[in-house]
Amino acid sequence: MLKLASLSLSSPVVLSPMAGISSYPYRKINRKMGFELAYSEMISARALSYLNKRTMELLKSSDDDRPLGIQLLGKDNRYILKALEKLKEYKFDTLDLNAACPQKKITNNGKGARLLKDPKKLNSLLRCMIKNTSKPVTLKMRLGWDSSKDAVRIALGAQDAGASAIYIHGRTRMQGYNRAVDYRSIAKVKKTLKIPVIACGDILSARLAKKMFDETGVDAVAVARGALGNPWIFKEIHELIENNRFISRPGINEVKSLMKEHLGLCVKFYGEKAGVVKFRKFYIWYTRGFINVRALRTKIAQVTKISQMHSLIKASVPI
Numbered sequence: 320m321l322k323l324a325s326l327s328l329s330s331p332v333v334l335s336p337m338a339g340i341s342s343y344p345y346r347k348i349n350r351k352m353g354f355e356l357a358y359s360e361m362i363s364a365r366a367l368s369y370l371n372k373r374t375m376e377l378l379k380s381s382d383d384d385r386p387l388g389i390q391l392l393g394k395d396n397r398y399i400l401k402a403l404e405k406l407k408e409y410k411f412d413t414l415d416l417n418a419a420c421p422q423k424k425i426t427n428n429g430k431g432a433r434l435l436k437d438p439k440k441l442n443s444l445l446r447c448m449i450k451n452t453s454k455p456v457t458l459k460m461r462l463g464w465d466s467s468k469d470a471v472r473i474a475l476g477a478q479d480a481g482a483s484a485i486y487i488h489g490r491t492r493m494q495g496y497n498r499a500v501d502y503r504s505i506a507k508v509k510k511t512l513k514i515p516v517i518a519c520g521d522i523l524s525a526r527l528a529k530k531m532f533d534e535t536g537v538d539a540v541a542v543a544r545g546a547l548g549n550p551w552i553f554k555e556i557h558e559l560i561e562n563n564r565f566i567s568r569p570g571i572n573e574v575k576s577l578m579k580e581h582l583g584l585c586v587k588f589y590g591e592k593a594g595v596v597k598f599r600k601f602y603i604w605y606t607r608g609f610i611n612v613r614a615l616r617t618k619i620a621q622v623t624k625i626s627q628m629h630s631l632i633k634a635s636v637p638i
């Protein structure tokens with residue numbers, strides 16, 4: 320069991336936040352596969368405190384979308400406080416602070432992984448969140464900013480500040496996504512902390528999830544890119560870690576039926592045109608490796624109607 324303070328979870332697998340992806344339809348389609356905790360994408364505390372329209376859309380959810388974590392991005396306690404005030408109108412189960420985003424436009428602004436260079440500020444933000452919410456507060460971090468890899472020190476600081484768990488991506492900010500995940504450094508953090516550690520980085524298959532558990536001893540893993548076009552990864556991971564069994568990939572009818580369901584959720588959530596446009600990238604992920612996919616992908620940029628997307632799904636041929 321994974322315990323984030325008062326929040327008890329029986330699944331040690333989490334849906335990791337992804338900007339531009341982790342909206343309600345995406346969380347809902349993945350939830351069919353059996354894990355419990357899913358996250359919103361990072362939400363700017365400043366934008367939230369100004370009730371920015373696009374930001375408010377990121378918070379849309381429903382009772383079948385729980386347990387839900389909201390991830391905040393920020394560098395200023397004033398905006399964190401205002402954001403927490405706005406969040407009182409929403410139902411969610413845990414809050415996370417983003418100290419992991421490596422993008423220049425975020426870090427140049429002092430947010431995301433840039434906080435790893437300023438643990439004092441990071442801990443002050445965490446303390447502010449912990450003091451002003453009744454929900455468990457976690458920290459999502461990388462191994463450090465650069466090769467100094469001060470993850471243990473930063474994670475211990477967060478634990479002392481009262482964080483309920485640490486999410487750790489096994490690369491530094493400077494490594495982006497280029498280097499191999501550093502399992503040993505994650506293991507060091509896990510060994511040192513008393514609070515749960517949730518690891519992410521290249522959980523692209525059940526085998527890699529098991530490797531993460533085996534080599535680091537972490538309490539849970541968070542799946543990000545591995546779920547794109549493959550929500551079944553959650554079933555595969557559970558089956559491997561619980562029963563030591565590999566399950567076969569879904570048949571084409573199951574894949575197409577899930578694609579249609581996902582498309583339907585997007586259309587219901589965003590309206591027909593916007594929903595179909597949002598689904599285009601998922602179509603590409605679902606059909607990776609299909610035979611005739613090149614020809615179909617050239618057509619996808621013109622597709623704006625649900626009937627057109629259904630025709631593309633129908634015409635997709637697996638290997």
Ligand SMILES: Cc1cc2nc3c(=O)[nH]c(=O)nc-3n(C[C@H](O)[C@H](O)[C@H](O)COP(=O)(O)O)c2cc1C
Nearest residue numbers: 335336337338360361459488519520521522543544
């Ligand atoms: C397109 C994309 C968007 C992401 N957005 C967020 C985000 O909003 N918040 C966050 O903490 N991490 C974000 N991440 C990082 C993932 O949650 C995860 O930590 C990282 O991708 C490593 O896991 P993976 O190798 O399994 O993808 C994002 C990753 C991708 C690929």
